Amino acid sequence: MNTTLRAHFPLARIQELAPGLTACAVIAAAAAFLADYYKAPVMLFALLLGIAMNFLATETKCGPGVAFTGRTVLRIGVALLGLRITFGDISALGWQPVAGVVVSVAATILISIAVARMLGFPTTFGVLSGGATAICGASAALALAAAMPPHPQREKATSFTVIGVSTLSTVAMIAYPVLARALGLNELDAGIFLGGTIHDVAQVVGAGYSMSKSTGDTATVVKLMRVAMLLPVITITVLAMRKRDAAGGPRPPLLPWFAVAFAMLVVVNSVGLIPRPVAAAGATLSGWCLIAAIGAIGIKTQIRQLIDVGVKPVALMIFETALMAAIVLGLMRLYG
DSSP states (O other), X not given: OXXXXXXXXXXXXXXXXXXXXXXHHHHHHHHHHHHHHHTOOHHHHHHHHHHHTTTHHHHSTTHHHHHHIIIIIHHHHHHHGGGGOOHHHHHTTOHHHHHHHHHHHXXXXXXXXXXXXXXXXXXXXXXXXXXIIIIITHHHHXXXXXXXXXXXXXXXXXXXXXXXXXXXXXXXXXXHHHHHHHTTOOHHHHHHHHHHHOSSHHHHHHHHHHHOHHHHHHHHHHHHHHHHTHHHHHHHHHHHHHXXXXXXXXXXXXXXXXXXXXXHHHHHHHTTOSOHHHHHHHHHHHHHHHHHHHHHHHHTOOHHHHHTTOHHHHHHHHHHHHHHHHHHHHHHHHHO
Protein backbone atom coordinates (compact mmCIF):
# COMPACT_ATOMS: atom_id res chain seq x y z
CA MET A 1 0.00 0.00 0.00
CA ASN A 2 1.54 3.31 -1.06
CA THR A 3 1.71 6.38 1.17
CA THR A 4 -1.15 8.22 -0.55
CA LEU A 5 -3.53 5.25 -0.33
CA ARG A 6 -2.57 4.63 3.32
CA ALA A 7 -3.23 8.27 4.18
CA HIS A 8 -6.72 8.20 2.64
CA PHE A 9 -7.76 4.74 3.80
CA PRO A 10 -9.26 5.86 7.15
CA LEU A 11 -11.42 8.46 5.37
CA ALA A 12 -12.45 5.91 2.75
CA ARG A 13 -13.36 3.45 5.50
CA ILE A 14 -15.48 6.06 7.29
CA GLN A 15 -17.26 6.91 4.06
CA GLU A 16 -17.92 3.21 3.48
CA LEU A 17 -19.38 2.68 6.97
CA ALA A 18 -21.30 5.96 7.28
CA PRO A 19 -24.56 4.96 5.48
CA GLY A 20 -25.02 1.79 7.54
CA LEU A 21 -24.04 3.44 10.81
CA THR A 22 -26.48 6.26 10.13
CA ALA A 23 -29.29 3.83 9.32
CA CYS A 24 -28.70 1.88 12.56
CA ALA A 25 -28.56 5.12 14.57
CA VAL A 26 -31.90 6.24 13.10
CA ILE A 27 -33.43 2.86 13.93
CA ALA A 28 -32.10 3.12 17.50
CA ALA A 29 -33.59 6.61 17.94
CA ALA A 30 -36.94 5.52 16.52
CA ALA A 31 -36.98 2.41 18.72
CA ALA A 32 -36.22 4.48 21.82
CA PHE A 33 -39.07 6.87 21.00
CA LEU A 34 -41.56 4.05 20.42
CA ALA A 35 -40.46 2.18 23.54
CA ASP A 36 -40.93 5.30 25.66
CA TYR A 37 -44.30 6.09 24.09
CA TYR A 38 -45.75 2.57 24.29
CA LYS A 39 -43.86 1.49 27.45
CA ALA A 40 -42.52 -1.63 25.72
CA PRO A 41 -39.03 -3.21 25.33
CA VAL A 42 -36.75 -0.99 23.25
CA MET A 43 -34.75 -3.99 22.00
CA LEU A 44 -37.88 -5.55 20.54
CA PHE A 45 -38.77 -2.34 18.67
CA ALA A 46 -35.20 -2.03 17.36
CA LEU A 47 -35.23 -5.60 16.08
CA LEU A 48 -38.64 -5.27 14.42
CA LEU A 49 -37.72 -1.95 12.79
CA GLY A 50 -34.49 -3.51 11.55
CA ILE A 51 -36.34 -6.50 10.10
CA ALA A 52 -38.76 -4.14 8.33
CA MET A 53 -35.76 -2.45 6.68
CA ASN A 54 -33.75 -5.56 5.80
CA PHE A 55 -33.51 -4.37 2.17
CA LEU A 56 -30.83 -1.94 3.39
CA ALA A 57 -28.33 -4.77 3.77
CA THR A 58 -28.54 -5.92 0.17
CA GLU A 59 -30.02 -3.16 -1.99
CA THR A 60 -28.13 -0.10 -0.74
CA LYS A 61 -24.64 0.96 0.33
CA CYS A 62 -25.53 0.33 3.99
CA GLY A 63 -24.17 -3.23 4.07
CA PRO A 64 -20.65 -2.56 5.45
CA GLY A 65 -21.88 -0.15 8.12
CA VAL A 66 -24.66 -2.52 9.18
CA ALA A 67 -22.15 -5.37 9.52
CA PHE A 68 -19.80 -3.11 11.51
CA THR A 69 -22.62 -2.10 13.87
CA GLY A 70 -23.76 -5.69 14.37
CA ARG A 71 -20.24 -6.78 15.29
CA THR A 72 -17.92 -4.02 16.55
CA VAL A 73 -20.49 -1.60 17.99
CA LEU A 74 -22.14 -4.58 19.67
CA ARG A 75 -18.90 -5.52 21.41
CA ILE A 76 -18.34 -1.94 22.56
CA GLY A 77 -21.82 -1.92 24.08
CA VAL A 78 -21.22 -5.19 25.93
CA ALA A 79 -17.89 -3.94 27.29
CA LEU A 80 -19.49 -0.75 28.61
CA LEU A 81 -22.04 -2.80 30.58
CA GLY A 82 -19.28 -3.09 33.17
CA LEU A 83 -19.95 0.52 34.16
CA ARG A 84 -23.32 -0.53 35.64
CA ILE A 85 -21.81 -2.75 38.32
CA THR A 86 -19.66 -2.34 41.44
CA PHE A 87 -18.53 -4.94 43.94
CA GLY A 88 -20.09 -2.80 46.68
CA ASP A 89 -23.55 -3.22 45.15
CA ILE A 90 -23.10 -6.98 45.21
CA SER A 91 -21.66 -7.31 48.74
CA ALA A 92 -24.36 -5.09 50.27
CA LEU A 93 -26.97 -7.84 49.89
CA GLY A 94 -24.98 -10.55 51.66
CA TRP A 95 -23.89 -13.97 50.47
CA GLN A 96 -27.31 -15.63 50.02
CA PRO A 97 -28.48 -13.60 47.01
CA VAL A 98 -25.01 -13.86 45.45
CA ALA A 99 -25.03 -17.64 45.85
CA GLY A 100 -28.59 -17.76 44.59
CA VAL A 101 -27.70 -15.82 41.44
CA VAL A 102 -24.72 -18.07 40.68
CA VAL A 103 -26.72 -21.27 41.23
CA SER A 104 -29.83 -20.12 39.34
CA VAL A 105 -27.88 -18.82 36.34
CA ALA A 106 -25.71 -21.94 36.09
CA ALA A 107 -28.63 -24.34 36.56
CA THR A 108 -30.85 -22.54 34.04
CA ILE A 109 -28.17 -22.52 31.34
CA LEU A 110 -27.13 -26.15 31.88
CA ILE A 111 -30.71 -27.43 31.92
CA SER A 112 -31.52 -25.29 28.87
CA ILE A 113 -28.63 -26.85 26.95
CA ALA A 114 -29.79 -30.34 27.88
CA VAL A 115 -33.42 -29.69 26.90
CA ALA A 116 -32.37 -27.94 23.68
CA ARG A 117 -30.36 -30.97 22.64
CA MET A 118 -33.28 -33.28 23.53
CA LEU A 119 -35.45 -31.19 21.18
CA GLY A 120 -32.88 -31.52 18.39
CA PHE A 121 -31.33 -28.05 18.60
CA PRO A 122 -27.58 -27.41 18.63
CA THR A 123 -25.85 -26.70 21.93
CA THR A 124 -25.26 -23.09 20.87
CA PHE A 125 -29.00 -22.39 20.78
CA GLY A 126 -29.34 -23.74 24.30
CA VAL A 127 -26.53 -21.44 25.40
CA LEU A 128 -28.09 -18.42 23.65
CA SER A 129 -31.64 -18.89 24.89
CA GLY A 130 -30.62 -20.13 28.34
CA GLY A 131 -28.07 -17.34 28.76
CA ALA A 132 -30.57 -14.69 27.66
CA THR A 133 -33.13 -16.00 30.14
CA ALA A 134 -30.68 -16.44 33.01
CA ILE A 135 -28.52 -13.31 32.71
CA CYS A 136 -29.89 -10.14 31.12
CA GLY A 137 -32.19 -10.82 28.22
CA ALA A 138 -31.34 -9.43 24.80
CA SER A 139 -28.00 -7.99 25.97
CA ALA A 140 -26.82 -11.44 27.07
CA ALA A 141 -27.99 -13.01 23.82
CA LEU A 142 -26.01 -10.44 21.84
CA ALA A 143 -22.92 -10.86 24.03
CA LEU A 144 -22.97 -14.65 23.81
CA ALA A 145 -23.57 -14.57 20.05
CA ALA A 146 -20.60 -12.22 19.70
CA ALA A 147 -18.40 -14.68 21.59
CA MET A 148 -19.34 -17.63 19.38
CA PRO A 149 -17.57 -18.50 16.12
CA PRO A 150 -19.38 -17.53 12.89
CA HIS A 151 -22.15 -19.92 11.89
CA PRO A 152 -24.81 -19.72 9.14
CA GLN A 153 -27.65 -20.05 11.70
CA ARG A 154 -26.24 -17.68 14.33
CA GLU A 155 -28.04 -14.54 13.16
CA LYS A 156 -31.35 -16.40 12.88
CA ALA A 157 -30.99 -17.91 16.36
CA THR A 158 -29.99 -14.56 17.84
CA SER A 159 -32.94 -12.74 16.28
CA PHE A 160 -35.41 -15.33 17.50
CA THR A 161 -33.90 -15.31 20.98
CA VAL A 162 -34.14 -11.52 21.22
CA ILE A 163 -37.79 -11.54 20.12
CA GLY A 164 -38.67 -14.36 22.52
CA VAL A 165 -36.84 -13.04 25.55
CA SER A 166 -38.11 -9.46 25.05
CA THR A 167 -41.71 -10.66 24.80
CA LEU A 168 -41.44 -12.95 27.82
CA SER A 169 -39.69 -10.22 29.81
CA THR A 170 -42.63 -7.88 29.22
CA VAL A 171 -45.10 -10.57 30.29
CA ALA A 172 -43.02 -11.22 33.42
CA MET A 173 -42.88 -7.49 34.25
CA ILE A 174 -46.67 -7.48 34.43
CA ALA A 175 -47.27 -10.91 35.96
CA TYR A 176 -44.46 -11.31 38.50
CA PRO A 177 -45.41 -8.42 40.83
CA VAL A 178 -48.89 -9.97 41.01
CA LEU A 179 -47.30 -13.35 41.75
CA ALA A 180 -45.03 -11.84 44.41
CA ARG A 181 -48.04 -10.35 46.21
CA ALA A 182 -49.96 -13.62 45.90
CA LEU A 183 -47.05 -15.47 47.51
CA GLY A 184 -46.95 -12.95 50.35
CA LEU A 185 -43.34 -11.90 49.75
CA ASN A 186 -42.05 -8.95 51.78
CA GLU A 187 -40.34 -6.00 50.07
CA LEU A 188 -36.83 -7.50 50.27
CA ASP A 189 -37.87 -10.95 49.08
CA ALA A 190 -40.03 -9.48 46.31
CA GLY A 191 -37.03 -7.49 45.08
CA ILE A 192 -34.83 -10.59 45.11
CA PHE A 193 -37.49 -12.55 43.21
CA LEU A 194 -38.07 -9.86 40.57
CA GLY A 195 -34.37 -9.11 40.11
CA GLY A 196 -33.53 -12.80 39.99
CA THR A 197 -36.11 -13.82 37.38
CA ILE A 198 -37.12 -11.06 34.93
CA HIS A 199 -34.93 -11.04 31.83
CA ASP A 200 -34.20 -7.41 30.88
CA VAL A 201 -32.92 -4.65 33.17
CA ALA A 202 -35.61 -2.17 32.11
CA GLN A 203 -38.40 -4.62 32.91
CA VAL A 204 -36.83 -5.41 36.31
CA VAL A 205 -36.77 -1.71 37.14
CA GLY A 206 -40.37 -1.28 35.98
CA ALA A 207 -41.64 -4.25 37.96
CA GLY A 208 -39.64 -3.47 41.11
CA TYR A 209 -40.56 0.20 41.46
CA SER A 210 -44.19 -0.57 40.65
CA MET A 211 -44.27 -2.33 44.03
CA SER A 212 -42.13 0.03 46.18
CA LYS A 213 -38.87 1.95 46.20
CA SER A 214 -37.22 -0.61 48.48
CA THR A 215 -38.30 -3.46 46.24
CA GLY A 216 -37.09 -1.60 43.17
CA ASP A 217 -33.67 -0.89 44.70
CA THR A 218 -33.19 -4.53 45.71
CA ALA A 219 -34.43 -5.84 42.37
CA THR A 220 -32.02 -3.59 40.46
CA VAL A 221 -28.98 -4.68 42.47
CA VAL A 222 -29.86 -8.38 42.14
CA LYS A 223 -30.36 -7.88 38.41
CA LEU A 224 -26.94 -6.25 38.07
CA MET A 225 -25.44 -9.24 39.87
CA ARG A 226 -26.92 -11.37 37.10
CA VAL A 227 -25.41 -9.00 34.51
CA ALA A 228 -22.03 -9.58 36.19
CA MET A 229 -22.40 -13.28 35.35
CA LEU A 230 -21.82 -12.35 31.70
CA LEU A 231 -18.05 -12.55 32.13
CA PRO A 232 -17.73 -16.09 33.52
CA VAL A 233 -20.42 -17.39 31.17
CA ILE A 234 -18.73 -15.86 28.12
CA THR A 235 -15.37 -17.23 29.27
CA ILE A 236 -16.74 -20.75 29.71
CA THR A 237 -18.56 -20.52 26.36
CA VAL A 238 -15.39 -19.50 24.52
CA LEU A 239 -13.35 -22.25 26.19
CA ALA A 240 -15.99 -24.83 25.26
CA MET A 241 -16.05 -23.61 21.66
CA ARG A 242 -12.25 -23.80 21.48
CA LYS A 243 -12.32 -27.38 22.73
CA ARG A 244 -15.09 -28.37 20.32
CA ASP A 245 -13.36 -26.76 17.34
CA ALA A 246 -9.88 -28.02 18.27
CA ALA A 247 -9.93 -30.63 15.49
CA GLY A 248 -10.07 -28.05 12.74
CA GLY A 249 -10.90 -24.54 11.70
CA PRO A 250 -9.83 -21.29 13.31
CA ARG A 251 -10.14 -21.24 17.08
CA PRO A 252 -11.72 -18.24 18.82
CA PRO A 253 -9.49 -16.19 21.14
CA LEU A 254 -9.06 -17.44 24.69
CA LEU A 255 -11.05 -14.47 25.98
CA PRO A 256 -12.73 -11.86 23.76
CA TRP A 257 -11.42 -8.32 24.16
CA PHE A 258 -14.85 -7.01 25.07
CA ALA A 259 -15.10 -9.50 27.96
CA VAL A 260 -11.72 -8.31 29.27
CA ALA A 261 -12.83 -4.69 28.94
CA PHE A 262 -16.09 -5.54 30.75
CA ALA A 263 -14.16 -7.02 33.70
CA MET A 264 -11.71 -4.13 33.84
CA LEU A 265 -14.51 -1.56 33.89
CA VAL A 266 -16.24 -3.41 36.74
CA VAL A 267 -13.00 -3.31 38.76
CA VAL A 268 -12.20 0.33 37.96
CA ASN A 269 -15.78 1.39 38.66
CA SER A 270 -15.77 -0.53 41.95
CA VAL A 271 -12.69 1.25 43.32
CA GLY A 272 -14.15 4.66 42.48
CA LEU A 273 -11.70 5.72 39.79
CA ILE A 274 -14.49 6.62 37.37
CA PRO A 275 -16.55 9.71 38.29
CA ARG A 276 -20.26 8.95 38.56
CA PRO A 277 -21.26 11.26 35.68
CA VAL A 278 -18.74 9.50 33.44
CA ALA A 279 -19.97 6.05 34.51
CA ALA A 280 -23.56 7.10 33.91
CA ALA A 281 -22.69 8.46 30.48
CA GLY A 282 -20.83 5.24 29.63
CA ALA A 283 -23.78 3.12 30.75
CA THR A 284 -26.09 5.23 28.58
CA LEU A 285 -23.73 4.87 25.62
CA SER A 286 -23.73 1.10 26.22
CA GLY A 287 -27.48 1.04 25.91
CA TRP A 288 -27.43 3.00 22.65
CA CYS A 289 -24.73 0.75 21.20
CA LEU A 290 -26.77 -2.37 22.01
CA ILE A 291 -29.96 -0.86 20.56
CA ALA A 292 -28.16 0.06 17.33
CA ALA A 293 -26.56 -3.40 17.19
CA ILE A 294 -29.86 -5.23 17.52
CA GLY A 295 -31.23 -2.96 14.79
CA ALA A 296 -28.33 -4.09 12.60
CA ILE A 297 -29.06 -7.73 13.36
CA GLY A 298 -32.68 -7.08 12.39
CA ILE A 299 -31.60 -5.57 9.08
CA LYS A 300 -29.63 -8.74 8.34
CA THR A 301 -32.54 -11.01 9.32
CA GLN A 302 -34.94 -12.50 6.77
CA ILE A 303 -38.47 -12.73 8.18
CA ARG A 304 -39.05 -16.04 6.41
CA GLN A 305 -36.31 -17.58 8.54
CA LEU A 306 -38.13 -16.60 11.74
CA ILE A 307 -41.47 -17.91 10.50
CA ASP A 308 -39.88 -21.29 9.84
CA VAL A 309 -38.58 -21.83 13.41
CA GLY A 310 -41.67 -23.78 14.50
CA VAL A 311 -43.23 -24.35 17.91
CA LYS A 312 -40.36 -26.08 19.69
CA PRO A 313 -38.11 -23.00 20.13
CA VAL A 314 -41.06 -21.06 21.57
CA ALA A 315 -41.81 -23.89 23.98
CA LEU A 316 -38.14 -24.03 24.98
CA MET A 317 -38.00 -20.34 25.91
CA ILE A 318 -41.26 -20.50 27.87
CA PHE A 319 -39.87 -23.50 29.72
CA GLU A 320 -36.63 -21.64 30.48
CA THR A 321 -38.56 -18.67 31.86
CA ALA A 322 -40.67 -20.88 34.13
CA LEU A 323 -37.57 -22.83 35.15
CA MET A 324 -35.72 -19.67 36.22
CA ALA A 325 -38.65 -18.57 38.37
CA ALA A 326 -38.98 -22.01 39.96
CA ILE A 327 -35.26 -22.20 40.79
CA VAL A 328 -35.19 -18.72 42.34
CA LEU A 329 -38.29 -19.36 44.45
CA GLY A 330 -36.89 -22.72 45.53
CA LEU A 331 -33.59 -21.15 46.61
CA MET A 332 -35.41 -18.39 48.47
CA ARG A 333 -37.36 -21.00 50.42
CA LEU A 334 -34.14 -22.88 51.12
CA TYR A 335 -32.22 -19.84 52.37
CA GLY A 336 -35.25 -18.26 54.06
